[in-house]
Amino acid sequence: MRSVTKNNITETFLSYMAEDTSPRVGFLLERLAHHLHAFARETELTHAEWRKGIELLTRAGEMTDAERNEFVLFSDVLGLSSLVDMISSREGSTSSSVLGPFHILGAPELPYGGDLKQGNDGATVIVSGKVSNQRGDGIAGAEIELWQTADNGLYSNQDETQPDYNLRCRLRTDDQGRLLFTTVRPAPYTVPDDGPVGELLHATGRHPWRPSHLHFIITADGYRTLVTEIFPDDDPYLDADAVFGVREDLLVAYVECADNSAVPAGLDAAGRLTTPYFTVDLDFVLADR
Secondary structure: OOOOOOOHHHHHHHHOOOOHHHHHHHHHHHHHHHHHHHHHHHHHOOOHHHHHHHHHHHHHHHHOOOOHHHHHHHHHHHOHHHHHHHHHHOOOOOOOOOOOOOOOOOEEEOOOOEEEOOOOOOEEEEEEEEEEEEOOOOOOEEEEEEEEOOOOOOOOOOOOOOOOOOOOOEEEOOOOOOEEEEEEEOOOOOOOOOOOOHHHHHHHHOOOEEEEOOOEEEEOOOOOEEEEEEEEEEOOOHHHHHOOOEEEEEEEEEEEOHHHHHHOOOOOOOOOOOEEEEEEEEEEEOOOO
């Protein structure tokens, strides 16, 4: 196209798309090209700045593997992941929150009342709760995938001293939609800042800290899959989360207890609990598909 200019390149690009392009694909590309080209024109983007951006993306690709996704981390720290979560959340259901870069498939199953903590250091937490629909009915057999950091603030696929799939599991709700297990209280931690994402954070004077949290993916037939996180309401980083994942309805109280007679029935670790321990009550609401 010999007549292309900086003012018509967006329309020229769009004119190259075939007529049978999916309407949704066409719409997304039209909006992407519009904003991307407008950004370059507005900022008068230089070759050096363009090359730096390409370099950061190239390094992100080189660092990404099955255990760490630097592109997801870029999306997280830029607020894009959380924005998509908020757009996708349905009113009246539990808010979505970021998946994060350390989710891995294949976690082992944990029975109802099971002990996820095992030999991990840190305070014991008894987690109980319910998965319901928007009408308040418990959802039996909902599958819950859970992962979290250890007491040292590291996930199992970051830390060679942890066993494979440490503090990761899949469990199901009982016939009333209830869940119950024991785990260790997670710690606040820093997102990885040893790569291009860290370079971005350091260049803008931002810290890499996240408040402590438990990650959940909850699926059930007939309902939208929920990807979310649960945060203690007393964490010091709630209002400075590096990836913008905190929502008001995702805050819960970690209640300190010293009375073993209050332990719920059906808990595998009941006879091994030491005091004090913490209790957390979680209630998830899934939106209809």
